[in-house]
């Protein structure tokens with residue numbers, strides 16, 4: 001039987017971390033995976049999260065099972081964060097929310113639900129998109145195609161192409177959209193452009209699936225989440241996956257949520273019952289700690305204020321790092337990469353070719369994705385100079 005198992009290629013993102021970990025060169029820099037590192041090059045434990053964890057440990061609670069859909073306090077807290085605590089759609093009980101294993105887990109539970117309801121639907125993802133979107137929706141059984149998004153000439157969004165592709169999509173097509181901090185390009189739609197996208201999706205009877213993994217890393221928590229209210233206001237059904245890996249620096253706790261916004265409380269009840277079956281038959285119910293930490297931070301006013309300040313600090317530090325990188329490149333004669341400073345979120349879509357990215361890795365121990373994506377959130381004053389020098393070197397070949 002197992003002779004039939006072929007050797008699969010390494011994951012384009014996490015496989016790179018494996019290669020990085022095996023690299024013995026002390027000067028190595030991992031700009032592959034989307035993880036924010038502090039000035040010391042280490043993963044931060046946010047002060048609010050540490051305090052929440054200390055409080056939880058002091059309670060010495062026994063480790064019971066959570067419900068299939070997760071921790072009620074967590075669900076309520078994140079629904080408030082995403083939709084607003086006073087949102088009418090919550091009061092109307094029109095949102096089905098489950099705790100998930102990070103953003104990826106939310107996408108997979110949502111994909112499984114959609115496939116159960118409409119196995120023939122096509123999924124559209126942006127071109128380019130997060131490397132795992134195509135794989136995940138393909139594995140869930142869908143045909144996956146792409147809509148135009150990035151325009152390499154303009155270093156921005158091909159908005160006309162995007163609208164045209166959405167208008168041409170069959171009703172029922174599932175459209176995966178990045179709510180903020182587009183991964184990998186770092187180019188987001190303006191709110192006016194979102195208005196047009198929301199209207200086209202509605203008119204065409206498409207099924208929006210918003211992926212929000214970087215809330216707070218663009219302009220702010222409210223600003224980055226603003227598109228959600230636009231979808232709610234449009235009255236169309238949609239799905240929304242969120243991740244708290246980055247915004248709470250809780251990567252290993254695998255904590256996220258999936259919400260499905262529907263037209264009635266009855267639909268929400270039926271959808272929730274199906275989501276619970278998907279979860280129960282995959283991993284039964286989710287783990288406790290990440291949910292307890294997020295719920296504690298979001299519901300305690302002091303911890304929440306501290307979290308918002310710290311997240312804001314990460315956001316502005318990334319912007320500074322972008323500028324220092326651009327300046328470092330300019331000082332080495334690379335004048336045409338100023339666009340890095342204006343991109344949003346953790347990534348820079350550098351425009352470097354696959355060969356240049358491979359050369360960065362093999363010759364300079366600087367790890368980024370073959371697509372040219374680099375995680376600028378992993379830069380610091382200790383490695384910036386080397387990275388700028390390495391980029392300049394591969395660009396000059």
Ligand code: LMR
Pocket residue numbers: 013014032033034035104130132183213
């Ligand atoms: C990334 O894009 O690097 C992150 O979302 C981590 C992941 O799971 O790929």
